[in-house]
Amino acid sequence: MRDGPVRSVAIVGGGTAGWMAAAALARNFAADRVAVTVIESPEIGTVGVGEATIPPILQFNALLGIDEDELVRRTQATYKLGIEFRDWGAIGERYFHPFGRYGADLGGVAFHHHWLRTREGAWSEYSLPAVAASEGKFARPSDDPRNVLSNISYALQFDAALYADFLRELAIGQGVQHVQGRVVDVRLDGETGFVEDLKLADGRVCRADLYIDCSGFRGMLIEQALETGYVDWSHWLPMDRAIAVPTPAIEAPTPYTRATAGSAGWRWRIPLQHRTGNGHVYASGFIGEDEATAQLLAALDAPALAEPRHLRFTTGRRRLSWNRNVVALGLASGFIEPLESTSIHLIQRGIATLMSLFPSNGFAAPEIDLYNSLMRSEIEAVRDFVILHYKLTRRDDSPFWRHTRAMAVPDSLAQRLAIFDNLGRLILDPSELFREPSWLAVLLGQGAMPRGHDPLADGLPEDAVRAQLQRMRAVIRQGAAVLPSHADFLSGVRAASPARS
Numbered sequence: 001m002r003d004g005p006v007r008s009v010a011i012v013g014g015g016t017a018g019w020m021a022a023a024a025l026a027r028n029f030a031a032d033r034v035a036v037t038v039i040e041s042p043e044i045g046t047v048g049v050g051e052a053t054i055p056p057i058l059q060f061n062a063l064l065g066i067d068e069d070e071l072v073r074r075t076q077a078t079y080k081l082g083i084e085f086r087d088w089g090a091i092g093e094r095y096f097h098p099f100g101r102y103g104a105d106l107g108g109v110a111f112h113h114h115w116l117r118t119r120e121g122a123w124s125e126y127s128l129p130a131v132a133a134s135e136g137k138f139a140r141p142s143d144d145p146r147n148v149l150s151n152i153s154y155a156l157q158f159d160a161a162l163y164a165d166f167l168r169e170l171a172i173g174q175g176v177q178h179v180q181g182r183v184v185d186v187r188l189d190g191e192t193g194f195v196e197d198l199k200l201a202d203g204r205v206c207r208a209d210l211y212i213d214c215s216g217f218r219g220m221l222i223e224q225a226l227e228t229g230y231v232d233w234s235h236w237l238p239m240d241r242a243i244a245v246p247t248p249a250i251e252a253p254t255p256y257t258r259a260t261a262g263s264a265g266w267r268w269r270i271p272l273q274h275r276t277g278n279g280h281v282y283a284s285g286f287i288g289e290d291e292a293t294a295q296l297l298a299a300l301d302a303p304a305l306a307e308p309r310h311l312r313f314t315t316g317r318r319r320l321s322w323n324r325n326v327v328a329l330g331l332a333s334g335f336i337e338p339l340e341s342t343s344i345h346l347i348q349r350g351i352a353t354l355m356s357l358f359p360s361n362g363f364a365a366p367e368i369d370l371y372n373s374l375m376r377s378e379i380e381a382v383r384d385f386v387i388l389h390y391k392l393t394r395r396d397d398s399p400f401w402r403h404t405r406a407m408a409v410p411d412s413l414a415q416r417l418a419i420f421d422n423l424g425r426l427i428l429d430p431s432e433l434f435r436e437p438s439w440l441a442v443l444l445g446q447g448a449m450p451r452g453h454d455p456l457a458d459g460l461p462e463d464a465v466r467a468q469l470q471r472m473r474a475v476i477r478q479g480a481a482v483l484p485s486h487a488d489f490l491s492g493v494r495a496a497s498p499a500r501s
Helices: 015-028 056-063 068-074 111-118 128-134 160-173 220-225 289-299 343-356 365-391 399-406 411-423 436-445 455-459 462-481 486-496
Strands: 008-012 035-040 078-080 082-086 094-098 155-157 177-180 183-188 195-200 210-213 230-232 241-248 257-261 265-271 275-282 309-312 316-318 326-328
Touching: 008 015, 015 035, 015 056, 015 160, 015 343, 035 160, 056 068, 056 155, 056 343, 068 160, 068 486, 078 486, 082 128, 082 436, 094 128, 094 436, 111 436, 111 455, 111 462, 128 462, 183 220, 210 220, 220 326, 241 289, 265 289, 275 289, 316 365, 326 343, 343 365, 365 399, 365 411, 365 436
Parallel strands: 008 035, 008 210, 035 177, 082 257, 210 326
Antiparallel strands: 078 155, 082 094, 183 195, 230 316, 241 275, 241 309, 257 265, 265 275
């Protein structure tokens, strides 16, 4: 343990991760109790391609006191009911991963077992967000739990650079110090190995008790200075390249993200108010950069607004997210490809966990160990869920898909798949991000039908179950029918108050 209260925090790097951390610290600690400084170099750009989020971002924004309508206007955001997957199970197939639950449990037995027993209707018809998304509809959920519209769950699709700008303004307004400069040297304490101070290119020295590394893939503090080490997961997730390119918005934005599988990876399409984000995540061991770029450009639905940006990464995590007096967030802590829009969520979880274990009275090893354990479990659970999409494919049209079909998967995922394959049971840890509806969306969406169902579902007469399921689908259709279009809902938000220039 390093004695002494933590009175100062230096965040190295801005971008989404740095300003999320700064805004959260400023919200939780008065400036005279914990001084927060963000060191950001104008010479170093941010990745800034992550534009899609998942529902927990709404909680984070609410905790910061952010007005969501203002955020939507300021970040050119649209609403997201889930992700449409094309060509993943097989070419020509599509399914939807919605936010929110499917159907309703009957007789104390999970809904999906009744559906597996009867196969009454299409699986997606039991999700209000999925039906609404297919019709281009959106509204925020009803506060009345008896109303089917209370089952809507959503996230946001926004311009990540504008989101970081929004948080920067918020954090500085709450007392966060913004230092523009490039860190050129990290000095360590000779006895403890803790980071002592940072030297900037112009000669200034910045010193803090706690450092948060938001310096991106390079991990300036966590890796270059502390040599923490990296756990490589590319044998399970071989995607190691991404290309991003924006196009103009040529049609009403859809209330969902689209992920289309290609020959050696997949392409994203994220509609914002002012443009559409497009990209291609691919495995360089199976396709070259020129071909991957050509595939992306050929699939665009409008002319590119800029030259394609090329990114390189290795999927995995730091061996420690918290090492000595350095906590790594965002890309500095690890990376899971953006297939399920989890990058911003993992930043959020890192911040929330740090807040719950904040070293107010010094750096205690048990608390640091707990932080690392919790964050390791969080990212490994996300890893397994993303691997699931590749393992479940039935495609054999390219070496890449034949590889992912045949590859061994982590024991944790293999066990879960085996249990589901028998009687459709899902055993999840209570702390996991992705719950039963998400796993079922991918499993059933990609054709992984179990051999049977929980026998407890047989306790209700089949005719009565079918009648209940038919009513559920009818209520969901009626609920979706009364929703406004996504475009109309956005127009109402934009008209409520003029956007700032």
